[in-house]
Amino acid sequence: MLLGTAPIAAATLAAFTLGAGPATDATLAATTVQDDDGPRTSWIVTADEIHTATGRVIEGGFVRIGDGKITAVGRGKIAGDFHVAAITPGLVECSSGLSVGQRSVEQDSESTPHVSVEEGLDLFSTRWERELRRGVTTACVAPDDRNVLGGLPVVVKTGGGEPTMDDRVIKTRVGVRAAMGSEPSAGNSPVFGRAFGLFNRRPTTRMGVEWVFRRTFYDALRAQQDDDFTFEGVETVNQVLAGELPLFIQAAPRQDLMTALGLKAEFSIPNVVIDAAAEVIPEADAVVASGASLIFAPLEFDGTASVEGAQLPWNAPAHMAELGVTFALSARSTGNADYSLAMQPAHAIRGGLDPVKALEAVTIVPARLLGVDDLVGSIEQGKHADLVFWSGAPFQYTSSVTGVMVGGELAVDPRHGEEL
Amino acid sequence: MLTLEPTRLKAAVRACALGAALVAAPTALAQTSDSLVIEAGRIVVDSQTEIEDGVLVIQGGRVAAVGKRGEVEVPWEAPVLGGPEFTAFPGFVEAYSARGMDRANERIDVAPFLDVRDSIDPINLYFQDCLRWGITTVNVQQGPDCVIGGRGRLVKPVGITIDEMTVRPGYGLVLSAAPKSGLSRATQAGTMREAFGELRRYLEGIVQDAKDGGDYARREALAQGRELEGEAAKGRPFQSTASWSIDGLEMIPRGAIDGKQGPLLDLVEGRVPAFFHCGGPHDVHLALETAKQNGFLERTTLVLQPECWKAASAIAEAGVPVIHTGPMVHTETDPVTGEETETFVLEVYRDKGIDFSLSSQNSSTSSLWYQAARAVGHGLTREQAIDAVTVAPARALGMADHLGTLGEGRLANVVLLSGDPLATTTMVEHVIVEGAHAYDRSKDPRNQILFEGADPLDNLRSDG
Numbered sequence: 001m002l003l004g005t006a007p008i009a010a011a012t013l014a015a016f017t018l019g020a021g022p023a024t025d026a027t028l029a030a031t032t033v034q035d036d037d038g039p040r041t042s043w044i045v046t047a048d049e050i051h052t053a054t055g056r057v058i059e060g061g062f063v064r065i066g067d068g069k070i071t072a073v074g075r076g077k078i079a080g081d082f083h084v085a086a087i088t089p090g091l092v093e094c095s096s097g098l099s100v101g102q103r104s105v106e107q108d109s110e111s112t113p114h115v116s117v118e119e120g121l122d123l124f125s126t127r128w129e130r131e132l133r134r135g136v137t138t139a140c141v142a143p144d145d146r147n148v149l150g151g152l153p154v155v156v157k158t159g160g161g162e163p164t165m166d167d168r169v170i171k172t173r174v175g176v177r178a179a180m181g182s183e184p185s186a187g188n189s190p191v192f193g194r195a196f197g198l199f200n201r202r203p204t205t206r207m208g209v210e211w212v213f214r215r216t217f218y219d220a221l222r223a224q225q226d227d228d229f230t231f232e233g234v235e236t237v238n239q240v241l242a243g244e245l246p247l248f249i250q251a252a253p254r255q256d257l258m259t260a261l262g263l264k265a266e267f268s269i270p271n272v273v274i275d276a277a278a279e280v281i282p283e284a285d286a287v288v289a290s291g292a293s294l295i296f297a298p299l300e301f302d303g304t305a306s307v308e309g310a311q312l313p314w315n316a317p318a319h320m321a322e323l324g325v326t327f328a329l330s331a332r333s334t335g336n337a338d339y340s341l342a343m344q345p346a347h348a349i350r351g352g353l354d355p356v357k358a359l360e361a362v363t364i365v366p367a368r369l370l371g372v373d374d375l376v377g378s379i380e381q382g383k384h385a386d387l388v389f390w391s392g393a394p395f396q397y398t399s400s401v402t403g404v405m406v407g408g409e410l411a412v413d414p415r416h417g418e419e420l
Numbered sequence: 421m422l423t424l425e426p427t428r429l430k431a432a433v434r435a436c437a438l439g440a441a442l443v444a445a446p447t448a449l450a451q452t453s454d455s456l457v458i459e460a461g462r463i464v465v466d467s468q469t470e471i472e473d474g475v476l477v478i479q480g481g482r483v484a485a486v487g488k489r490g491e492v493e494v495p496w497e498a499p500v501l502g503g504p505e506f507t508a509f510p511g512f513v514e515a516y517s518a519r520g521m522d523r524a525n526e527r528i529d530v531a532p533f534l535d536v537r538d539s540i541d542p543i544n545l546y547f548q549d550c551l552r553w554g555i556t557t558v559n560v561q562q563g564p565d566c567v568i569g570g571r572g573r574l575v576k577p578v579g580i581t582i583d584e585m586t587v588r589p590g591y592g593l594v595l596s597a598a599p600k601s602g603l604s605r606a607t608q609a610g611t612m613r614e615a616f617g618e619l620r621r622y623l624e625g626i627v628q629d630a631k632d633g634g635d636y637a638r639r640e641a642l643a644q645g646r647e648l649e650g651e652a653a654k655g656r657p658f659q660s661t662a663s664w665s666i667d668g669l670e671m672i673p674r675g676a677i678d679g680k681q682g683p684l685l686d687l688v689e690g691r692v693p694a695f696f697h698c699g700g701p702h703d704v705h706l707a708l709e710t711a712k713q714n715g716f717l718e719r720t721t722l723v724l725q726p727e728c729w730k731a732a733s734a735i736a737e738a739g740v741p742v743i744h745t746g747p748m749v750h751t752e753t754d755p756v757t758g759e760e761t762e763t764f765v766l767e768v769y770r771d772k773g774i775d776f777s778l779s780s781q782n783s784s785t786s787s788l789w790y791q792a793a794r795a796v797g798h799g800l801t802r803e804q805a806i807d808a809v810t811v812a813p814a815r816a817l818g819m820a821d822h823l824g825t826l827g828e829g830r831l832a833n834v835v836l837l838s839g840d841p842l843a844t845t846t847m848v849e850h851v852i853v854e855g856a857h858a859y860d861r862s863k864d865p866r867n868q869i870l871f872e873g874a875d876p877l878d879n880l881r882s883d884g
Contacts, residue, residue, distance in 0.1 A: 311869070343715070392797075400794075
C-alpha cells in the first residue's frame with residue numbers, strides 16, 4: 001500500500017486504522033491511544049528504510065501499529081514516536097535449533113510422530129527473551145532429534161503478552177519432525193555386550209534409522225488397507241502421506257540428504273522440508289527434481305555445518321536460489337549475539353545471495369514453511385506487529401539490532417540502547 | 421584482476437626468482453625483483469588516512485613510499501600488482517593466538533622452559549586461513565590452560581620452516597590467572613606465587629653457593645651440555661622493579677642459570693613481555709598483583725575474557741594494554757530474577773581509556789575484519805574498530821614502528837581487498853607479506869571449496 005504525501009496519507013490512515021479505540025486521531029501526531037493498562041501496543045515508527053519482505057523496500061517511510069497489529073505501512077515524512085535507520089519484519093526461526101532439550105522427545109520409542117512438544121514447553125525460560133533480543137520474534141520448537149520420528153513441533157512467539165500458551169503458542173501440529181543420520185541412533189546400543197536396558201534397541205546405525213522410518217510408513221500404508229491393524233500415531237503419519245502435514249526431516253550430509261529424498265519418493269510424501277541442509281550442491285538436481293524445500297544449517301566461517309560435520313559452502317543459498325529452490329536460513333540458538341539468525345543473511349549475501357532473497361529467507365519463507373504466514377513474516381497490514389530495528393542497513397556486518405518489537409510491545413527499545 | 425608487468429624482462433630473469441617460492445600457501449607467485457609497486461583505487465594507510473587512487477612502493481620488504489598516483493616516484497623496473505578495483509589495507513595483526521600448534525598447552529602447571537618453536541606446524545591449516553583472512557602477523561603463544569606457560573614467537577603465516585616464518589623469536593611468556601582445568605582458584609594463585617618463590621630461592625641458593633666458594637651453577641650447566649661462552653659466560657647484577665631482589669647475582673654466569681628458572685628470571689627483569697590470561701574480574705587483580713610484585717607489570721599485556729570488563733577501573737589504573745577474546749557482548753544472568761543483561765565490553769574499555777586489541781580465537785570467529793565490523797555494529801567508531809585490529813595489536817606487540825599501518829618504513833604487509841575493509845561482501849583478494857606476494861584468491865583451491873561449493877574430493881561425484 002503505497003501512500004503519497006502526508007496530508008493525503010492522513011485521511012487514508014484514519015480509514016485503515018484497526019481497533020475500536022474510542023479516540024482515533026485523524027491527524028498523524030505521535031499520540032496513539034490505548035484502551036487497556038499494560039505495555040503500549042500502538043505506535044508510529046519512522047525509518048530511512050523499511051524492508052517489508054513483500055518484495056518492496058520503502059525509503060523514508062513509516063509503520064503504524066495499533067493494538068499489536070500492523071495497521072499501515074507506507075512512504076512519507078510524518079512525525080512518529082521514534083525514528084530508526086531500518087526496519088525489517090521480526091525474524092522467524094524455523095529449524096529445530098530452539099529445542100528444549102532431551103526432555104522434548106519421548107524416547108521410549110524411536111517413532112513417536114504423534115507426540116506434541118507443546119506440553120513440554122517452558123514459557124518462563126529466559127531463552128525466549130534472549131532470542132527476542134536477537135531479533136527472533138517467532139520460533140519453531142521441535143522435538144530433539146533423538147528419535148527418528150520425534151513428533152509435532154509448535155510455533156511460539158518469543159515475547160508479547162504473558163508467558164502463557166494462549167498468548168505465545170500460535171500454532172500447534174505444524175508438521176512432523178524426523179531425522180536421518182547419526183543423532184537418532186546416538187543413545188542406543190546393541191543388545192549384546194551390555195546389560196539390557198531401554199536403549200538396547202534399534203537403530204544403532206544409519207541404516208537402522210532409515211529402517212525405523214520406513215517401517216513406520218509401511219505400517220501406515222498397511223493400516224490404510226487392514227482395519228485390524230493400527231499403531232500409535234497412525235493418523236499423524238497418514239496426514240503426512242496425504243500432504244496435510246509437512247515432514248521436517250534433518251539431513252545434512254550428502255548421504256542423509258539422498259536417503260531423505262529417496263524416502264520422499266518411495267512413499268510419495270508430498271510436502272517435505274529438509275532441515276539442516278548443507279551438502280545440497282552436489283545433489284542439486286535431485287533436490288530440484290524432488291520439489292523439497294530446504295532449511296539451511298547455520299553458515300559457519302570454516303564452511304562446516306555444526307550438524308554431522310557436513311560441508312556447507314557459503315554460496316549454497318545463492319546456488320539454490322538460482323535453481324529456484326525454496327529455502328530458509330536458520331541459526332541454532334546461540335548465546336553469542338554475533339552468531340545469531342540476524343547474522344545469517346549477511347553470510348548468505350557474502351556468498352552471493354541476493355539481499356532481497358536473504359531477507360525473505362529469515363522472514364516470510366520460514367513463516368510459510370511453518371504455516372503461519374497469515375500472522376507473521378512480513379510488514380503488511382493486519383499481521384502481528386513484529387519488527388526489528390537496525391542501526392544501519394540490515395544484514396550488514398557493521399549493522400546491529402538496536403530494537404525489537406513483538407506483538408506491538410517494545411521488547412528492546414532502540415531509544416535506550418541494547419537492553420530494556 | 422592481477423597485473424604483473426615486469427617492465428624489463430631481462431632484469432626479471434636475472435634477478436633472484438626463488439624468494440617467494442617457499443611459501444606455505446599453494447598460491448604464491450614468484451617474486452622477480454626486490455621492488456614491488458601496488459596500485460589501488462583506495463589505500464587505507466591507517467584508520468585516519470585514506471588515499472584515493474594511490475600507489476605503494478615496496479623495497480626490501482618495507483614500504484618505501486605511499487601516496488597518490490603521479491605524486492610518488494615509482495621505480496620503473498618494479499613489477500606492479502593491483503588495480504583500481506582494489507582497496508589496500510595494512511595486514512591485520514593477530515595480537516594473540518594459541519593456534520597453529522598441535523596442542524595449546526602442556527599438562528605441566530609451570531613450564532616456562534617450553535618454546536612454541538617446538539610445536540608450531542608451518543603447514544597447519546590455521547596459517548593458510550590467516551592469509552585467507554588477511555592476517556599477516558601472528559603472535560603465537562601457549563594457551564591459557566596453565567599456570568605459567570612457555571615462550572612464544574611472532575610469526576608471519578608464510579614459509580615452510582619455523583625459521584622462515586619467524587618475525588621475532590623467543591617473544592613473550594604466558595601466565596594465567598584463570599585457573600588451569602582441574603585446579604581451584606586457591607591452588608592456581610598458590611602455584612603462581614610458589615613459582616616465583618622457587619625462582620627466588622633458587623637464585624639465592626646459587627649465589628650463596630658461589631659466595632661459599634662453590635661452583636655448582638657452572639658445573640651443572642656444563643653437565644647439561646650448555647656452553648658458557650661469550651655473553652653466557654658473563655654475570656650481571658639483578659635488575660628489576662620487583663618487590664624483592666637478589667644480591668650478588670653478578671657472580672653467576674648468566675648461561676649457567678637453570679633452564680626452567682632462566683625464562684622466569686628474564687620475565688622478572690623485564691626482558692620479555694608477559695601475556696597474562698584472565699577469565700574474570702577476580703583474575704585481573706591476581707594478575708596485576710603478581711606482575712607488580714615480580715617486576716613485570718610494565719611489560720604485561722592482559723588477555724581477557726568478556727567478564728573482565730568489570731575490572732576495567734583496575735586495568736585502567738595499571739595502564740596495561742589488553743587483548744579481548746571471546747564474545748564482544750557479555751551476557752550475564754541475574755541469579756535471583758533470571759534476567760539477562762548485556763554489556764558491550766569494548767565500549768567499557770574505550771570509555772576508561774584502556775588500550776584494547778581484538779582477536780580471532782577459533783575457527784568460527786576467524787578473521788579480524790569480521791570482529792572489527794561487528795565492533796562497529798555494537799557501537800565503536802570505524803576508526804576505533806580498525807585501530808583495534810591493526811595499530812593496537814602492533815603496539816601491544818612492541819611492533820608499532822613496523823606493523824599496523826601502511827606508512828613509510830613499515831614492513832610491507834599489505835592486503836588487497838575487493839571493497840571496503842568492513843563491508844559484508846568484501847573479500848581478501850591478495851596478500852603481500854614483507855613485500856612477497858603470498859596469497860591470490862583466484863588461485864586458492866580451498867577458497868573454491870569454501871565459497872563456491874567446489875567438491876573437495878572428486879570421487880564423491882558419481883560416474884555418468
